[in-house]
Amino acid sequence: MxxxxxxxxxxxxxxxxxxxxxxxxxxxxxxxxxxxxxxxxxxxxxxxxxxxxxxxxxxxxxxESKDALLLHYLEGRDALFWSKFDASLAKHPDAPRAQLMQLFVDLAERTRKPTYRGCPFVNIAAEFPDPEHPARQAVARNKAQLLKRLVALTKAAGARDPAALARGLALLIEGGYTASQTFEPGHPILKALPETAGILIEAACGG
Structure with a gap:
């Protein structure tokens, strides 16, 4: 040595x-x-x-456990989701109909990125089938809050039936998440999100 x-x-x-x-x-x-x-x-x-x-x-x-990590992950993703949601609304202050449209313009842009892996909450729901699992409860809270925020926006936009429009838009959002993963990355079908949202909003709110 x-x-x-x-x-x-x-x-x-x-x-x-x-x-x-x-x-x-x-x-x-x-x-x-x-x-x-x-x-x-x-x-x-x-x-x-x-x-x-x-x-x-x-x-x-x-x-203390992997489940604890999972809940922290969902908390972080929830905060990120609402940060993006609020950023979309901030582009059109005091214009709820334009705010609704912007949500779908921005969603279409995000879902077409090659690195986009869909909604983290939808993904977790698919991985954990037990609705009583704490992770599934976190998913449910996020989706319930989304619907609540959409109802407030559709009401402010003058929809004749704000809850019905909010449900339709929520369903369109979920469809966008799924299509982003089942169609090839960047598929033009995702460009239809704002157009379809506009049709629903126009039908529910009138001219």
């Missing part, structure tokens, strides 16, 4: 210490990417810690 080799062997190994807050964020970022791209059930803890660059002990100090 050379002198250099002996020196390396004698030197103590140092482990990079990641602060707890940084480790938590790295884990959540890894979960968000992996769960959305590959599915929550198919992604194991080993894949999460590898992607996050932490060890299992660090993960379990932050989160």
């Amino acid at each position: 050379t002198t250099t080799q002996k020196t390396r062997a004698a030197a103590p190994r140092t482990r990079k210490i990641v602060p707890a807050a940084d480790a938590q964020q790295q884990i959540l970022d890894a979960v968000d990417e992996l769960f959305y791209r590959e599915g929550a059930r198919s992604v194991g803890i080993d894949a999460v810690v590898k992607r996050a660059g932490v060890n299992k002990m660090s993960l379990y100090r932050q989160f």
Whole structure:
């Protein structure tokens, strides 16, 4: 053994210490990417810690189980969804009919991106069939809030039956999510989202 080799062997190994807050964020970022791209059930803890660059002990100090990770993932996706929703509305202040249309213009744009993997809530609902599972309850809350927000917008837009229009638009949104995954990426069928929404809105609100 050379002198250099002996020196390396004698030197103590140092482990990079990641602060707890940084480790938590790295884990959540890894979960968000992996769960959305590959599915929550198919992604194991080993894949999460590898992607996050932490060890299992660090993960379990932050989160007690994979289900806890799943709920944090859904909380983050819920916040992201409403951020995009509100950004669409902000393009047309005090113009509810234009706001409704903008939701579908922006949705059509998002769903046609190659990296789009559909609605994370729809994906989770497909993975967890038990409606009593906490993840499914999180999905239900997001969808119920969406319908509530749509009713408020359709009422402000002057729809004769705001609830009926909101249900139709919600169904169109869900159809867009599905079509984004069943048709080839960027398929022109997704361009029909704003046009179809406009037909529903015009029929329900009049000229």
